[in-house]
Amino acid sequence: MNCRSEVLEVSVEGRQVDEAMLALLHTILLHRSTGKFLYKKEGTYSIGTVGTQDVDCDFIDFTLVRVSSDELDRVIRKAVAEFKDALGNSGSDGMGQISLEFYQKKKSRWPFSDECIPWEVWSIKVNVVNLANEQERQICREKVGEKLGEKVINIVEVINRHEYLPKMPTQSEVDNVFDTSLKDVQPYLYKITYQITDSLGTSVSTTMRRLIKDTLAL
Amino acid sequence: MDSDLSPQDKKDLDKFIKFFALKTVQVIVQARLGEKINTCSSSSPTGSDWFNLAIKDIPEVTHEAKKALAGQLPGIGRSMCVEISLKTSEGDSMELETWCLEMNEKCDKDIKVSYTVYNRLSLLLKSLLAITRVTPAYKLSRKQGHDYVILYRIYFGDVQLTGLGEGFQTVRVGIVGTPIGTITLSCAYRTNLALMSSRYALHLPVCKCWAINCFELHNHNLYATCVCCFDLTEVAKYVSLPNQMVVPGKEGGVPQVPAQPTHGTAAEHGRIPSCPTGQSPQPAPPTSCSSEVKTVSPSDALETTFTRKVGAFVNKATTQVTTTSLDLPFAAFAPRAYDLQENDPMVHPPPSPAPSSPLQGSLHSNTSSHSGGLPQDDFVMVDFKPAFSKDDLLPMDLGTFYKEFQNPPQLASLSIDVSVQSMAEDLDSLPEKLAIYEKNIDEFDAFVDTLQ
Numbered sequence: 047m048n049c050r051s052e053v054l055e056v057s058v059e060g061r062q063v064d065e066a067m068l069a070l071l072h073t074i075l076l077h078r079s080t081g082k083f084l085y086k087k088e089g090t091y092s093i094g095t096v097g098t099q100d101v102d103c104d105f106i107d108f109t110l111v112r113v114s115s116d117e118l119d120r121v122i123r124k125a126v127a128e129f130k131d132a133l134g135n136s137g138s139d140g141m142g143q144i145s146l147e148f149y150q151k152k153k154s155r156w157p158f159s160d161e162c163i164p165w166e167v168w169s170i171k172v173n174v175v176n177l178a179n180e181q182e183r184q185i186c187r188e189k190v191g192e193k194l195g196e197k198v199i200n201i202v203e204v205i206n207r208h209e210y211l212p213k214m215p216t217q218s219e220v221d222n223v224f225d226t227s228l229k230d231v232q233p234y235l236y237k238i239t240y241q242i243t244d245s246l247g248t249s250v251s252t253t254m255r256r257l258i259k260d261t262l263a264l
Numbered sequence: 265m266d267s268d269l270s271p272q273d274k275k276d277l278d279k280f281i282k283f284f285a286l287k288t289v290q291v292i293v294q295a296r297l298g299e300k301i302n303t304c305s306s307s308s309p310t311g312s313d314w315f316n317l318a319i320k321d322i323p324e325v326t327h328e329a330k331k332a333l334a335g336q337l338p339g340i341g342r343s344m345c346v347e348i349s350l351k352t353s354e355g356d357s358m359e360l361e362t363w364c365l366e367m368n369e370k371c372d373k374d375i376k377v378s379y380t381v382y383n384r385l386s387l388l389l390k391s392l393l394a395i396t397r398v399t400p401a402y403k404l405s406r407k408q409g410h411d412y413v414i415l416y417r418i419y420f421g422d423v424q425l426t427g428l429g430e431g432f433q434t435v436r437v438g439i440v441g442t443p444i445g446t447i448t449l450s451c452a453y454r455t456n457l458a459l460m461s462s463r464y465a466l467h468l469p470v471c472k473c474w475a476i477n478c479f480e481l482h483n484h485n486l487y488a489t490c491v492c493c494f495d496l497t498e499v500a501k502y503v504s505l506p507n508q509m510v511v512p513g514k515e516g517g518v519p520q521v522p523a524q525p526t527h528g529t530a531a532e533h534g535r536i537p538s539c540p541t542g543q544s545p546q547p548a549p550p551t552s553c554s555s556e557v558k559t560v561s562p563s564d565a566l567e568t569t570f571t572r573k574v575g576a577f578v579n580k581a582t583t584q585v586t587t588t589s590l591d592l593p594f595a596a597f598a599p600r601a602y603d604l605q606e607n608d609p610m611v612h613p614p615p616s617p618a619p620s621s622p623l624q625g626s627l628h629s630n631t632s633s634h635s636g637g638l639p640q641d642d643f644v645m646v647d648f649k650p651a652f653s654k655d656d657l658l659p660m661d662l663g664t665f666y667k668e669f670q671n672p673p674q675l676a677s678l679s680i681d682v683s684v685q686s687m688a689e690d691l692d693s694l695p696e697k698l699a700i701y702e703k704n705i706d707e708f709d710a711f712v713d714t715l716q
Binding site: 073076077080081082084092093094095096097098099100101102107109110111113114115195198199201202203205206208214229230231 | 301304307308387393398
């Protein structure tokens with residue numbers, strides 16, 4: 047099975063990095079989250095309800111829609127904050143990439159660890175620009191808002207191609223497909239990674255950060 | 265050709281399409297109410313949470329949608345449309361976007377209705393939630409209030425996009441294949457919303473006196489001359505950007521958030537029009553759905569009316585300025601009407617070789633020195649409107665008075681020749697005057713007593 051890969055690129059000012067990343071990551075996760083599965087007898091299950099929340103950005107003329115889950119929001123914000131810190135500390139020209147990867151776990155026999163097979167990867171390339179004055183910042187607010195709107199349309203277009211999605215799992219297999227750790231929603235298993243590019247365009251540091259609790263070790 | 269579809273599947277599919285249509289309308293209308301939407305996730309579903317999404321049902325909206333559908337379902341040749349328009353407090357209206365739920369003939373026979381179609385419709389609703397916050401009408405709807413409101417209209421039948429003006433854009437939200445056809449959801453939105461299509465970089469006047477004499481427009485940049493030194497200073501620089509939207513009168517700030525604004529606007533504006541012909545099964549285009557809604561002909565340039573803003577303590581201007589939106593920055597500063605221009609001494613100065621006022625003369629010399637020999641007809645002379653003055657065009661209003669009497673002639677008594685002459689006369693007549701005053705001394709004393 048081939049992994050679907052999509053790349054989005056944005057240029058933002060330093061203080062817009064958090065909100066721009068949150069906007070795009072939450073838009074993707076909105077489409078890749080379901081309600082909690084509630085298993086009943088005889089192998090049937092019901093699916094919980096997903097609520098949504100509008101969030102106005104402070105530094106961008108944009109309103110993002112996210113899944114109503116404070117837990118999920120905290121996880122994503124933490125990842126974005128780490129990415130932003132890495133961008134700031136790298137001393138580079140402010141270029142980096144944050145990736146949201148959806149994967150399935152394939153159980154292996156002992157002593158081998160489970161395999162993580164990605165089926166969809168979203169890469170968001172960020173270019174941080176410095177602006178000289180308030181007037182430029184005001185223009186940037188609006189332009190970045192428009193750009194994010196275009197990216198949301200791109201994301202929706204890809205999702206609505208209805209290409210590969212993992213099959214609905216049985217109760218015993220649900221943790222191989224979905225992240226069941228949250229109490230209110232159930233996204234597909236995902237991980238967020240990032241890398242910072244130096245001024246030469248090469249990847250200096252590749253920081254892998256696993257945000258999923260269940261990494262099985264030998 | 266749905267003979268392959270089992271009766272149960274057909275029944276389920278019809279139900280899914282019906283509720284999908286109703287939820288689509290709810291999402292669109294709620295996204296245009298002007299407030300942020302917030303619903304809760306729940307691990308235990310309730311019966312009304314169609315498509316596993318928490319989308320509230322506003323009863324009036326459901327009622328309007330059901331009325332438009334009139335027991336039918338969106339199908340091939342029968343589209344359900346939600347039209348969003350803007351209506352100003354002056355009664356002018358403009359269509360902003362049209363959301364279309366359509367079906368084409370491309371069938372997917374193998375798809376599982378109760379599972380795949382249902383989940384894909386859920387995905388499509390999530391996409392709709394995201395896209396409704398991205399089209400230009402969203403920002404306008406968040407700022408609605410005193411100056412304008414956002415209205416919706418649901419109709420069934422043929423899609424009408426002519427009211428969106430020239431150059432409208434279309435965004436496809438998504439498609440879902442079903443055994444009886446492919447459902448498509450899209451939005452066509454107006455792009456020439458710009459009432460002022462430019463942006464201006466403002467500069468503070470250089471001179472500290474802050475007293476502006478008059479404004480001049482040259483090459484879309486605005487200049488002002490100062491009273492004390494007549495320096496020509498750039499006040500605003502034209503920086504054009506595409507597709508900026510500035511609605512007259514509303515410059516951000518906290519928007520008004522009525523609890524049920526669509527209900528309120530229905531009451532206030534008579535009725536949110538819904539298509540009367542939607543009830544007929546023929547796909548005839550709805551005609552007189554709304555007499556209140558003015559549609560802009562695509563061939564006309566967009567005309568806008570806005571009220572001139574006035575300073576504090578100034579009587580509200582009763583006249584309105586109408587201008588085309590086609591790139592006349594600061595149109596409000598241009599002469600308002602041709603007949604006024606003819607009589608305006610500032611635009612057509614008297615033909616005497618000397619300038620009609622010292623002020624105008626120095627202005628012209630100033631402009632030639634500062635602007636490096638630019639042709640005079642590029643400048644648009646604007647009436648000086650001092651603060652705290654009445655905004656009626658009296659022949660001798662404050663501005664004209666100020667200009668004319670800015671350099672008054674010297675007092676005769678202050679001229680040297682005259683003063684010398686009168687001094688001599690005064691000295692000669694002094695003894696005479698003193699004699700008179702002594703004679704009337706009683707009168708003077710009595711006067712002084714009355715003052716005490």
